[in-house]
Amino acid sequence: MQCAVLEIRDLTYRIGERSILREVSLEAREGETVVLLGRSGCGKTTLLKCVNGLLPPASGEIRFQGRTLSEWDPISLRRRIGYVIQDAGLFPHWTVAANIGLVPKLEKWEPGAIAARVDLLLDTVGLPPAQFARRHPHELSGGQKQRVGIARALAAEPPLLLLDEPFAALDPITRYELQRQFVSLLRATASGSGKAALFVTHDVREALLLATRIVLLKDGMIDVMASPGEFLSARTEEARAFLSGLDTPQHESAPGF
């Protein structure tokens, strides 16, 4: 039995009187990719930001590697959790190599070790170091930026990755390419070092392709929690609304489910 990297119990988040998240409980084990699926405003991004302490929950408990968030120093917590967002959020004044080496540098790795790690990661995400290490973010395409964002998140070998619609802004072909590479990347790292990932998306195809478990959120509550196979036959109204999108062959990223 693999141990849970992340455990969330009865998490509630409020803005004023309004509950954004209501008593959400879930866990992510080593090697698992839990996809948070839902419409805009369902609370999926809020949930992600509670996990690395960017937002303070009103009640409930989050445990990372067995310790509650209050037992963690927020800085060292965040350095152990990889984070990827839609716009990549790369530092425009730093080279690709410096961006990827950020957390190792904060953690005071040896420069040689950082350089070796950066080269390895660039190869892993399909960007030859000789060609890309010294470039600046404005010299990259959207897909390349997102690859660098993923490499940056993986740099210090975090046991948990948080990804907030990392592929949403990409064109369909690049998106599909990155989704497939991401699957093999996670499988590879999962077998080696046991990463868990929490992946936010509103795209049901992406969820079915990437997830080991799908968590469908509706109005801040868990509507369905199921494996991708089970999710296909989920009966709730919200699940069927999402699944009905599969019938219309609308874009190239259809993973063939």
Added chain:
Amino acid sequence: MNPRLASEIVSLTLEHLWLVLIAIGVAALIAIPAAVALTRRAAIRRWMLGLANILQTVPSLALFGFLLPLPFIGGIGRHTAIIALCLYALLPILRNTLVGVLGVDPAVRESAVAMGMTGNQILWQVELPLAVPAILAGLRIATVTTIGTATVAAAIGAGGLGVFIFRGIATVDTATILAGAVPAAIMALAADEGLEWIEKRLSPA
């Protein structure tokens, strides 16, 4: 041109430059840290900007006049002029530093926090480097206007190129006025070009 006039132009130009450099230097030392502090305090930001705005609207000659009778900071001479010039230079530097730091892409700031950078690391490694072009633009605006305003400083005995201008006005002598106005204009143009060049060189991508 007679050699006495030439050497007077040179010495008054240097005096003028000195006034400007000290005033801008002091203003930058106050305004940049103040702006950084204000980026963390939205509530008082508006008030401080308003105050700096009001200072800016006081006519320069009047401000020199107001400062004259004040104990310690007032009186005839260079230090009063420097204080007045400094007050004028505060606003553009303050405002541009604020704009530069607050203008950092929210996605960049969010990832900096999420990667586990401390507040100080974010300030020194992300926000300030990205704000450098805006800060330099503020310094440029402040420097160019201060070079002009500093000519008025001669009215309270601070010296500088204003000495020629006031003398020329008193004697209705256009050539003497030009002896002050032309070097001041050249200095302003040179400062503008020079700082703009540095601004472009230091812009991140």
